[in-house]
Amino acid sequence: MKIRLKNGKRLLETSGMEACEVLINNNKIEKIDRDLSLVQADEIIDLNGNLILPGFIDVHIHLREPGGEHKETIKSGTKAAARGGYTTVCAMPNTNPVPDNAATTRALLAKINEDAVVRVLPYAAITKGLKGKERTDIKKLTEMGVFAFTDDGVGIQTADFMLEAMKEAAACGASIVAHCEDNSIVYDGVVHDGKVSSRLKLPGIPSLSESVQIARDVLLAEATGCHYHVCHVSTKESVRVIRDAKRAGIKVTAEVTPHHLLMNEDSIMEDDANYKMNPPLRAVEDQQALLAGLLDGTIDFIATDHAPHAEDEKAKGFLHAPFGIVGLETAFPLLYTYLVKQEKITLHQLVDWLAIKPATVFNLPYGRLTERGIADLTVVNLEKEMVIDKASFYSKGKNTPFHQWEVTGIPVLTIAEGKVVYKEDVHE
Template sequence: MSILLKNARHLKSDQKKENCDILIENGKIKDIAGSINVEADDVIDCRNNFVFPGFLDVHVHLREPGGEHKETIATGTKAAARGGFTTVCAMPNTNPVPDNTATLQTLLEKIEQDASVRVLPYASITKNLKGEELTDITELAGSGAFAFTDDGVGVQTADAMLRAMQEAAANGKPVVAHCEDNSLIYGGVVHNGEISERLGLPGISSLSESVQIARDVLLAEAAGCHYHVCHVSTKESVRVIRDAKRAGIHVTAEVTPHHLLLNEGAIQDNDANLKMNPPLRSTEDQEALLEGLMDGTIDLIATDHAPHAESEKANGFLNAPFGIAGLETAFPLLYTYLVRTKKITLNQLISWLTVKPAAVFQLPYGMLQEGAIADLTIVDLNKSVNFNKQNFYSMGKNTPFHGWEVQGIPLATIAEGKIVYRSSQEAN
């Protein structure tokens, strides 16, 4: 199949290139030129719109198997495509957990059958995410595991984490960590700060995250392992990661859109759509996250897309599950509230969503150049909408951003040369 994109703009060294045509054939970008006039199976006029490399999200929860009332591989990847993402990496906190080759193979077959975009599945570090017995990392690495994580829970013992890192390093695979010391959680549901005191809710200490990162960077140094920190949320965590990088330790990190754009002050009542783990932190933490992203301490942005049923989120902070849906809101939010406010540049944002995650995890994606895999997203930077969670493709309607006005709307998404999302009203 061939696709011809006409009159596209794309970023190149901070320059806006007008009237660029892009020809896609057999899943690859065949030609980029000022004007291309050939017969194609599909022609999309991108006039006044930008074409970016397809976004990569290294942290999503697709819930299947076992949580199909929250999300499925089919619905989650349709949401990803609508959000401009062409690659997502699926966390293993499912039922069953992909902690053996048989379960992982079943998952890969389901992905092949149902996914609209590329899905790279994580395998777990420990069996059934219990933090005790290690999985067979070597066998899983050879069977298609993208990387290894117990995301959703922190690995509590240094011994288990060290042994996992050693085996992962021997197989050239990263260890990706949800950092949380259970002995410092104290049943918390929000950040331990002003809001927890005002609402009378148990708070989660910043130390629960940062002390485990401090432990793990030293273990990673000893193991010679690539260690990646999930959803960094505190200023102390940023400091530890910055110091570790300066020491030459192979540590990378991600931050979510919601931690960049919100802090604990957004919580005014018992609305569990603002309950996530890690929680929204202080203003000082929020500022440190953006600073860490700008100076390279934090490498990339990932959504931590965590859909839940509306009935579950209706149970208030004490009883609702942690997490928010994020695939369909990420780019418009970041563009509107960081790029348009001149806190970051458009080029930086695209890099943190494409080039950086591809480089960190050594993936051959995130490029808009001749010969590259044709993963592309067409975006109207001028189009304005108000988010309506009821219109989400995701089954998860749990978002604190319902009703927010945003600009920068993906109009079409192309994955491996196939149109996987197209707004019938805008991209023609």
């Protein structure tokens, strides 16, 4: 099956764009050129001048299945990913049952193979049941092909557990990915410990609860030689610790979410749990430090932390609703509109952080638009405008603080391994 994408554009290496057509042969990119009109193809898709990008990669999402199918399923979550331009997503292990042994991991891989619309690389847990009491068999689970290891949603509370996990992961060539949170100083908080907690009279989560655990872990990573990746960095102190660790040659990488880049605690006007996420929206100084960290390479890329919940769960307010917001379907338009178009970053940088850098950090053979590469492509209409409407989401989760935001730059076609997995009218 050969597909020709005609009348497209691609980014030049330095700046600007050029005319581009792509020939896909089964799951590979066979040819990229300015004009492929003389090449025979089984299907021709006219891109009407829209931009062809490498398929986006999100190393931090929650698909909820098994056990949380009322929030999201592998099928609904990967359809949402495809609509957002993502061709590879990495699913966190806070499911029921947890992928913490061979049997549960094997069952998860089978369900992914059956239902996923795009590529899903599952994490396995660091500790059994995510309870922090007994380590999983990292060697065996690595051999089964899991993406990396994390207890995302809870921090590893004791240094000895993290040290031993890093030793085993380093021996297996696996990565440890950490939600960093010291529970002893969280104080049952639900928002940032700052102006918003005072204004809404809600318990606050101190910045120190995140940064102090990162500081511990980078030293453990240095001692073990393990690749250590920090999830959803949210504080200026965390950025400083990671920057210092990189300068010291420690093998540490980090991600930031779109919501932490685009909002801060001042965005929260009332007790609306669609603004409740963990880590919380921090102070404006933290928001500024996160963008600066991206720009100077301290933070490596952007991940959504897509975390769907049922609407009735999120209606319970900050004190009782679960943490988390959805992000797969809105990430590119939001970041393009409010960072690229406002000239805070370039389009090249955004593509780097959504596709190229995640692939580079985790040694994935995706994320690039190259001949003989895997045919994972996202086509974006940079002129198309829309108002974000949570009712239109493919995801079961409608929990977003970005409802009714006006955005420009919409993914209109997603191809994963040579198959069209999402398509709207590219001529609109």
